[in-house]
Amino acid sequence: MPELLHRKLERTATGFMLAIIVAASVGGIVEIAPLFTIDETVENVEDMRLYTPLELAGRNIYIREGCYACHSQMIRTLRDDVERYGPFSLAVESQYDHPMLWGSKRTGPDLARVGGKYSDFWHVAHLTNPRDVVPESNMPAYSWLARTPLRLDDLGSHLRAQRSVGVPYTDDMIENAARDAFGQAVPDSEQASGVTERYGEETQVSAFDGVTTRVTEMDALVAYLQVLGRLTKAAYQNTAAPEQPPNPND
Amino acid sequence: MGQLTTRERDLAAAILVVLAVVGIAMAAAGRADPLGIHGAIVLLYSLALLYLIMSTSFGPAPDPSRVSRYYDDPIKVGVAFTLFWAIFGMFFGVWAAAQLAWPSLNFDTAWASFGRIRPAHTTGVIFGFGGNALISTSLHVVQRTSRARLPDQLSPWFVLFGYNLFCILAVSGYFIGVTQSKEYAEAEWYADLWLVIVWVTYFVLYIRTLARRREPHIYVANWYYMAFILVVAILHIINNLTIPVSLGHAKSYTIWAGVQDSMVQWWYGHNAVAFFLTAGFLAMLYYYLPKRAERPIFSYRLSILSFWGITFFYMWAGSHHLHYTALPHWVQNLGMTFSVMLLVPSWASAGNALLTLNGAWHKVRDDATLRFIMMAAFFYGLSTFEGSFLAVRPVNSLSHYTDWTVGHVHAGALGWVALITYGSLYTLVPAIWKRERMYSAALVEVHFWLASAGTVIYVFAMWNSGIIQGLMWRTYSEEGTLTYSFVDSLLAMYPYYIARTFGGLLFLIGAIVATYNIWMTVRDVPVAGTERHDDVPLAGPVPEAAATGPAE
Ligand code: HEM
Ligand code: HEM
Numbered sequence: 001m002p003e004l005l006h007r008k009l010e011r012t013a014t015g016f017m018l019a020i021i022v023a024a025s026v027g028g029i030v031e032i033a034p035l036f037t038i039d040e041t042v043e044n045v046e047d048m049r050l051y052t053p054l055e056l057a058g059r060n061i062y063i064r065e066g067c068y069a070c071h072s073q074m075i076r077t078l079r080d081d082v083e084r085y086g087p088f089s090l091a092v093e094s095q096y097d098h099p100m101l102w103g104s105k106r107t108g109p110d111l112a113r114v115g116g117k118y119s120d121f122w123h124v125a126h127l128t129n130p131r132d133v134v135p136e137s138n139m140p141a142y143s144w145l146a147r148t149p150l151r152l153d154d155l156g157s158h159l160r161a162q163r164s165v166g167v168p169y170t171d172d173m174i175e176n177a178a179r180d181a182f183g184q185a186v187p188d189s190e191q192a193s194g195v196t197e198r199y200g201e202e203t204q205v206s207a208f209d210g211v212t213t214r215v216t217e218m219d220a221l222v223a224y225l226q227v228l229g230r231l232t233k234a235a236y237q238n239t240a241a242p243e244q245p246p247n248p249n250d
Numbered sequence: 251m252g253q254l255t256t257r258e259r260d261l262a263a264a265i266l267v268v269l270a271v272v273g274i275a276m277a278a279a280g281r282a283d284p285l286g287i288h289g290a291i292v293l294l295y296s297l298a299l300l301y302l303i304m305s306t307s308f309g310p311a312p313d314p315s316r317v318s319r320y321y322d323d324p325i326k327v328g329v330a331f332t333l334f335w336a337i338f339g340m341f342f343g344v345w346a347a348a349q350l351a352w353p354s355l356n357f358d359t360a361w362a363s364f365g366r367i368r369p370a371h372t373t374g375v376i377f378g379f380g381g382n383a384l385i386s387t388s389l390h391v392v393q394r395t396s397r398a399r400l401p402d403q404l405s406p407w408f409v410l411f412g413y414n415l416f417c418i419l420a421v422s423g424y425f426i427g428v429t430q431s432k433e434y435a436e437a438e439w440y441a442d443l444w445l446v447i448v449w450v451t452y453f454v455l456y457i458r459t460l461a462r463r464r465e466p467h468i469y470v471a472n473w474y475y476m477a478f479i480l481v482v483a484i485l486h487i488i489n490n491l492t493i494p495v496s497l498g499h500a501k502s503y504t505i506w507a508g509v510q511d512s513m514v515q516w517w518y519g520h521n522a523v524a525f526f527l528t529a530g531f532l533a534m535l536y537y538y539l540p541k542r543a544e545r546p547i548f549s550y551r552l553s554i555l556s557f558w559g560i561t562f563f564y565m566w567a568g569s570h571h572l573h574y575t576a577l578p579h580w581v582q583n584l585g586m587t588f589s590v591m592l593l594v595p596s597w598a599s600a601g602n603a604l605l606t607l608n609g610a611w612h613k614v615r616d617d618a619t620l621r622f623i624m625m626a627a628f629f630y631g632l633s634t635f636e637g638s639f640l641a642v643r644p645v646n647s648l649s650h651y652t653d654w655t656v657g658h659v660h661a662g663a664l665g666w667v668a669l670i671t672y673g674s675l676y677t678l679v680p681a682i683w684k685r686e687r688m689y690s691a692a693l694v695e696v697h698f699w700l701a702s703a704g705t706v707i708y709v710f711a712m713w714n715s716g717i718i719q720g721l722m723w724r725t726y727s728e729e730g731t732l733t734y735s736f737v738d739s740l741l742a743m744y745p746y747y748i749a750r751t752f753g754g755l756l757f758l759i760g761a762i763v764a765t766y767n768i769w770m771t772v773r774d775v776p777v778a779g780t781e782r783h784d785d786v787p788l789a790g791p792v793p794e795a796a797a798t799g800p801a802e
Contacts (some may be wrong), residue, residue, distance in 0.1 A: 010467045013460045048336030064427040066365020076574035080724040091576040094508035106651040109736045138353040140363040161495045
């Protein structure tokens, strides 16, 4: 009987197509739609801050170079993950990540909490030639980043585009994007103070690549690496004992 | 292109002029951005095609008897694209593999660093090689199983060249730093928009051909091609919803964020596997296998079960890419459950294929082409079993993030996708060029062994390295501390990375042998004496539904 029905369906291309669309839509709708409405999907935290323009530019370089192909940014709720990399990642920590960079492969270690783990100097040396600091590494060298000036003039449009997809940048932040990017990488400049005013005291203002006369792609990338895992402290307040990491969803 | 009518040539020229103008606009708006380079590429591409069209436009009018034959010219060009992208994509695969073993092999250049050539590899093989194979074979299969000629002669060319423009924009983008970073959807917004236009044309072309069919029933292979075309469209559009920084920027920001983005991405990613790398290639299996073996498919019921099972279950399974992450627990569990159930329809197809061969094993022994298809069905069974196993949470806790995933990917990609493609090509090429046989059966045999050996070496190397890696990461000493540093586990990988490069190299050499063999077939093998009388569309008035097609 079902076979006969199917024989009928096979006779009409339109009917067949509709059947395919219906069959294929259910799964996605059931799994994705609730993620936007169920409150527990993303935790509510007070101290979550935004990427500064320099950090955002660094994030875009991280994307451009395909760092995500070898490094994850998602610490799982597993004992060895937590002991190796720190408290497991919460949904809120990537709340403003368009796109998310959780990754799917660890050719290199997880980077979700690498911020503050090494000095700026270490990062610059490592990115310039990884084998100078980790002789066994198979990571490519990114020496050209320190030679390439960062494009600053369009950072405002980047922030505006981010706002249109839901990241709460203010007009003030958008207007001062280029200044703030410069200020964050040149601590002695007059632009530096605006950065912490707008993005909070926790923001790291530093001569990331060690050169304060100009802002390079190296500055941006290191600024981004240094903020990873430090946008909010929620993850640290969440974990009771690393021995038995609780699952936030249980 | 010689068969295009004057009207079709004019229309083609008009489309190309519009495209050239778009290219100029992109180049102008994106002067200070990589977008400008892409504008130039679009411009050059359309001018080159325009030149081709113009140089034929004073040729003689096409032979009116052409409508009593199938329209195979675009398929021939599609086969050439397929072979080109195979070598291109696999070359970058081998190069990427070599860089993981010897990291200085990018020669300190930005464009050739691992993170940029890796997506060039994945896009090159999946979209370049796989996509062109799917388009070419689908145009072949839909005409033969419907006993109808394509409804017009322009849209297949538009689909083919439009699609390859998308591939070129995508791959060249990575080298100059244009990427969305979404796995298997790295191309930026303008390329994505262009693909939507091409894909809708493809869909319309397909459905119009089906509407002209002279067989009452739609054959199984076409179910899979339809599912492939339709679902890929849905996935592509939803996953790629983005806001560009400006019209002068290549860069855009996806509307999805964080945990929702992860779910959309892997709903897309997993179903790109399902509907690009599985459904479309199952269509090849269901047509070229019975053709080559000269036996009907073992069971019609299994085909139905398998088709609807795959169409329904796959869409639930994406969350198995996100086990133990910040994605809510219930979604992870749903993904795991459906992934395990997915084994049933998957093995229904693999079993259906192998049982079709039951009784024809002597042919498998003698005919390397049929052996390609058989091996593909075997690897399909293997990689789906492995996939369902990896989707179980505790197993995934070991395998995720390791080379085991990469091993699974290539058991599917090399063993299933590439082998079925070559098996189909070896059947398709003599058929559409009307040659008696392939240039060299011995070279097909050589290719078979190179490909099989390459796949086995690759997959075994990655299984070993992946499991070792996963175990080292979770080994504890007596004192309860982690025994190995990350670098310890990396050091253990090097021998396997070298082995994988070697296996990939064998596979690449096989692809080059295949290309040579096909080239020589077209050049040197005599045309078959008599045209097979059944390889033509059925004559007589076209059924109602096709009346909407343009006049020729
Ligand atoms: C000559 C043969 C090939 C070689 C040497 C090769 C090599 C590689 C390498 C080195 C990677 C990166 C793995 C990593 O990041 O650790 C990779 C990834 C990948 N390759 Fe291949 N590949 C080959 C053929 C193919 C083919 C024919 C396909 C598809 C039809 C394919 C699909 C993929 C996919 C989907 C990935 C991404 C895997 C993931 O994200 O987990 N490859 N390949
Ligand atoms: C029943 C069928 C299948 C199931 C249930 C399945 C399941 C899985 C699972 C659990 C993973 C690992 C996810 C992770 O830990 O990150 C995975 C990865 C993958 N599988 Fe399958 N698989 C199936 C069939 C296939 C086939 C036939 C192919 C064909 C080429 C394929 C290609 C891939 C690719 C490309 C990835 C890597 C995604 C990435 O991380 O980039 N799978 N699959």
